[in-house]
Amino acid sequence: MDAQEKNGADDALVPRLNLIEDQPLAARADAYAQVHDELRDQLEGGDVPRNG
Structure with a gap:
């Protein structure tokens, strides 16, 4: 993910x-669990694999 994609993701949060x-x-x-x-x-x- 480049800087522009990261900023777009931050702006969408x-x-x-x-x-x-x-x-x-x-x-x-x-x-909220999904966002987490x-x-x-x-x-x-x-x-890293998720538990559960």
Whole structure:
């Protein structure tokens, strides 16, 4: 991922979080878990297998 792609991904995060905040609690929990997994994969290089 180059710098321009990274900035685009960063710019998309805030609107995505705003959409999540408008959802019911159960849906928010699932959506935040998905965001967490995606961010972890980015930070870890996507090469670490997930548990569960």
